[in-house]
Amino acid sequence: MNPRKLLVVGAHSADFVWRSGGSIAVTVENGGSATVLALSYGERGESGDLWRGNPDQTVENVKRIRHEMAEEAASHVGAAFRCLDLGDYPLIVTSEATKSLVRIILEEKPDVILTHTAVDPFNPDHPVAYTMVQHARLLASGAGVASAFQSITPPDWYSFEPHQPELSEFYPNTFVDITAVMDKKIKAMNVMSAQSYLISYYTELASRRGNHARRISGNKAIKFAEAHQRHVPWVVSEL
Numbered sequence: 001m002n003p004r005k006l007l008v009v010g011a012h013s014a015d016f017v018w019r020s021g022g023s024i025a026v027t028v029e030n031g032g033s034a035t036v037l038a039l040s041y042g043e044r045g046e047s048g049d050l051w052r053g054n055p056d057q058t059v060e061n062v063k064r065i066r067h068e069m070a071e072e073a074a075s076h077v078g079a080a081f082r083c084l085d086l087g088d089y090p091l092i093v094t095s096e097a098t099k100s101l102v103r104i105i106l107e108e109k110p111d112v113i114l115t116h117t118a119v120d121p122f123n124p125d126h127p128v129a130y131t132m133v134q135h136a137r138l139l140a141s142g143a144g145v146a147s148a149f150q151s152i153t154p155p156d157w158y159s160f161e162p163h164q165p166e167l168s169e170f171y172p173n174t175f176v177d178i179t180a181v182m183d184k185k186i187k188a189m190n191v192m193s194a195q196s197y198l199i200s201y202y203t204e205l206a207s208r209r210g211n212h213a214r215r216i217s218g219n220k221a222i223k224f225a226e227a228h229q230r231h232v233p234w235v236v237s238e239l
């Protein structure tokens with residue numbers, strides 16, 4: 001396969017690390033490139049460790065720290081980091097914000113877009129990000145037909161694994177072998193000290209998904225994997 005260009009869109013600046021850090025690193029190892037776009041810094045809802053016991057903390061300072069952390073984590077897996085800074089909990093999508101995302105998709109011309117699931121009963125922002133990405137992807141790719149707008153080839157489109165997959169209607173139909181880059185994912189996760197409780201959880205999940213990937217493929221060398229849900233059918237020249 002030709003080197004791939006990946007665009008990972010998260011509602012909050014740390015989301016990409018847990019759910020797609022390994023898949024990003026694999027793309028980059030294979031000669032491709034990746035951009036992480038955060039719609040917000042998760043400054044209110046996902047930065048508990050930065051607020052706790054710190055009465056003088058400010059939103060601006062939390063955002064600054066979260067930006068630095070996300071940039072560092074992204075560098076461990078070889079991705080560039082950008083943030084639209086739309087605010088979190090709630091993440092509000094204006095038509096201006098959607099236009100910004102369309103512009104970024106047109107600019108990046110990704111082969112693959114990876115984002116949240118449509119359903120997440122435990123997070124108010126993740127499904128909002130999914131809908132925004134779905135909308136912007138269609139606008140950027142001319143909704144599949146030639147039109148008066150600038151457009152790109154429709155990128156492949158996946159949801160990465162949510163925290164509670166069964167309750168978020170997540171159907172894992174694509175597994176990425178991340179064994180060779182697991183050390184990079186761990187380094188990226190270690191940067192996110194504001195959500196330290198997630199590090200062991202996502203290391204265990206990668207091992208469990210690795211077990212599934214081994215059984216599905218028969219490839220005994222797979223130790224760690226990430227699961228995603230592909231939304232668009234494959235178009236192939238041969239089965």
Ligand SMILES: [Zn+2]
Pocket residue numbers: 011012015042046126
């Ligand atoms: Zn999040």
